[in-house]
Amino acid sequence: MSAPVIVGVDGGESGRDALVLGEWAAAVLGAPLVVAVVHPAPAALGSGRVDAEWVADRRRSAQAVLDGARAVLTTAAEYRTVASTSAAHGLHDLAEQLGAEAIVVGSGRAGPRHRLFPGSTADRLLAGSVCPIAVAPAGLERAPGTLGRIGVAYVDTLDGRAALEAAARLAARTRTPVRIYTVVADADATLPFLVGQDAEHAFLDTARETFEQSLRRAAESVRDLPVDWEIRTGDVVDQLAELDDVDVLFCGSRGYGPARRVLLGGVSTRLLRRARRPVVVVPRSG
Known part of the structure; x- marks a missing residue:
């Protein structure tokens, strides 16, 4: 079997x-x-x-x-x-x-x-x-397969890459596009106000550039499928939970613990309690 x-x-x-x-x-x-x-x-x-x-x-x-x-x-x-x-x-x-x-x-x-x-x-x-x-x-x-997109909550870690790999395998079967999501915190949530706005904005710009680079690399790693990416701003769970244009959303488990085991971290746990679309939690592969 x-x-x-x-x-x-x-x-x-x-x-x-x-x-x-x-x-x-x-x-x-x-x-x-x-x-x-x-x-x-x-x-x-x-x-x-x-x-x-x-x-x-x-x-x-x-x-x-x-x-x-x-x-x-x-x-x-x-x-x-x-x-x-x-x-x-x-x-x-x-x-x-x-x-x-x-x-x-x-x-x-x-x-x-x-x-x-x-x-x-x-x-x-x-x-x-x-x-x-x-x-x-x-x-x-809305049954899966009616929206025509596979989503991936992505951070450039073993867990994020495992989620992307699993999503790509499913998308290859359905021949549907993949969209990779990363969420950047609001400016007010990143640094204490005493640091100053200029330094805070510089930090956010650098962080966004880093995320853009990792998302480009992630998208390029998926062969023979249409892949795009999106950076959202706000609370990570709020942003991902409200997605309603994906058939399923893949996410990794937390970034430590035994390989090939699902071990939920705080984001995954809260996302599962609030997501509007089906969520697949993937154990990291190594």
Whole structure:
């Protein structure tokens, strides 16, 4: 079996968003689609006993969730139930077992519509995954593939380059343009006012020139695809969260920690809670 796209569902409203995003990703990547529900593993009640009736009920509930997923999808998929101590742990184990291309989840049930608000499953998945994690915002109105652009939140680091590489692979499949975004802080947020406006503006000009150079190099590194770039000014999360003209936005995890693991930093965490479009967090490759 080639590397699949795994969609984790739990019967909540966010599951439909995840299924829409996951079905599109699998089709674009030419990957098998696996829909998974994690149910509690049998736990001992004492003296080696387990509540067999409760376990059987959880299994029936998981099957009912899968039946609901079948009604949403329009393409073939493999359906699995996984017994584990937690939903995140079960999806992690399944991803490692299958060598998954990506794990797709919906936003948390308590999240506002049109905004990402990962519940506990997404939060735990995003802490240490070996493959990219895609999170669909609640109430996904425009399906991926309808806007014709792949976005990348970029800083010239290992994490930023990993995000760009993953985005370019997807864009090569869809034959859509890539836009690379970098955000520069407002003047008031960069240096103390005692430094003086002249020095502050000189600093900002230098920073912008540095970012422009790194963005040009990043764009030139992507072959055979239309790539442009944009520097925005303001709070990085505010600017990236409001993007509404990309099919998906790729971003890196934080710039330290084990290679090939997603380890969220502060920007990625806040972005996932507020983004209007699907976000894919990519583990750095080395």
